[in-house]
């Protein structure tokens with residue numbers, strides 16, 4: 495049961511790595527934070543990944559403790575499966591209308607034991623595993639979900655009552671309704687993240703049509719220890735692939751898709767995945783078709799050189815089309831730039847599209863914060879930190895501001911919490927009567 499109204503210093507919207515980091519930074523300084531996540535668990539994309547470049551540390555091992563720290567921090571109130579529907583401003587700050595979606599499970603008594611899941615007869619393709627695996631209609635979102643509580647997918651539930659009879663805590667409650675409530679805050683941090691370019695955006699690459707042409711997030715799940723098959727197997731027939739190709743910029747730097755920017759992470763994650771596949775399938779041939787390899791971060795170029803030394807083939811080539819042969823093997827038609835632009839066709843067992851990053855949320859209608867031309871949240875001046883939006887008191891964190899990797903998302907999350915703390919400090923009491931350094935900078939920049 496949520497309270498009708500709560501009051502905090504800062505509302506953080508989005509519980510990926512950036513939102514969690516901003517919330518923790520502020521909470522550690524003693525500020526009260528409400529973190530609102532639209533999904534049933536926090537963790538964002540990072541909790542779906544296998545390992546992180548360039549260290550190859552296990553993603554889950556880094557993300558899970560942060561998720562747990564957020565859930566247990568005395569200064570953070572966490573609302574999952576919840577969305578902000580409208581905000582108003584007054585002299586004290588912002589009043590956000592939040593909507594708690596019904597889980598049809600009493601979160602106060604649910605122990606996460608999964609008996610409901612074992613009893614439920616309905617399988618539903620699981621977005622967490624990029625639809626390669628399934629969850630039941632009654633389910634705990636994934637093994638390390640926070641909170642570790644079940645929910646019912648009412649769109650697919652047949653109301654057979656098996657979960658209710660199987661639940662030892664009597665927690666299933668089909669009478670639950672949406673619950674509106676208000677969050678009063680003096681500042682807001684937007685950490686709504688990104689989504690990947692739809693893999694079928696470039697029809698000529700055949701994703702969605704050919705089973706063995708997958709996106710890079712599918713490969714993350716295949717490589718993850720908790721992945722749907724427990725191994726890298728090709729989706730069409732469960733065979734171990736002997737030859738895997740990556741197609742770079744499959745959704746970035748492409749005028750035809752209206753995505754003209756570089757997504758900044760695809761070269762590095764493709765190299766990372768290629769290295770991990772070499773470990774999982776030592777005999778497999780791995781080819782990366784690229785136009786440019788962009789390895790700009792600290793230690794990133796060495797990472798690239800290590801991949802070359804491991805025998806991963808880098809081919810400077812423009813992939814025009816992917817077809818499929820009679821055995822469901824993708825056939826890549828590529829213009830070989832370093833071989834006089836000769837066009838060749840090469841057959842692989844699987845192709846991975848290195849999809850780009852798109853903005854996933856337009857904050858203008860609710861938060862009154864404009865987006866830039868690329869659709870990511872506008873940070874209006876290079877004279878200000880890249881987490882400062884046009885709207886006083888509203889800051890942006892992580893990939894909501896633009897494509898970036900985890901390290902940069904965490905750095906921007908730190909900057910957003912520092913700016914929010916400065917703003918709260920400067921506007922203590924009456925937020926409009928005192929100008930913060932941030933506001934002063936903003937006024938100067940807009941003059």
Ligand SMILES: Cc1cc2nc3c(=O)[nH]c(=O)nc-3n(C[C@H](O)[C@H](O)[C@H](O)COP(=O)(O)OP(=O)(O)OC[C@H]3O[C@@H](n4cnc5c(N)ncnc54)[C@H](O)[C@@H]3O)c2cc1C
Pocket residue numbers: 507508509510511512513530531532533536537538539540543545546547548576577578685686687688689690710711714759763766854855891892893894898899900901903
């Ligand atoms: C295939 C792939 C592999 C990658 N590998 C690496 C790697 O190895 N190393 C690396 O550094 N980076 C990697 N990245 C990049 C990395 O995933 C991102 O940098 C990072 O996840 C960004 O975190 P975020 O919190 O900004 O966004 P997200 O992870 O997208 O989190 C945003 C959160 O906000 C929530 N949300 C969205 N809208 C709303 C709303 N309106 N209300 C409430 N909640 C909302 C979402 O549900 C989500 O939980 C990879 C990316 C991809 C696609």
Ligand code: SF4
Pocket residue numbers: 599603604605606607608609610611634643644660661662663664665666
């Ligand atoms: S709803 Fe009941 S059965 Fe399902 S996880 Fe919670 S306590 Fe266990």
Ligand code: SF4
Pocket residue numbers: 613614615616631632646647650651652653654655656657658
């Ligand atoms: S009532 Fe719905 S969620 Fe529960 S077991 Fe039956 S199908 Fe599954």
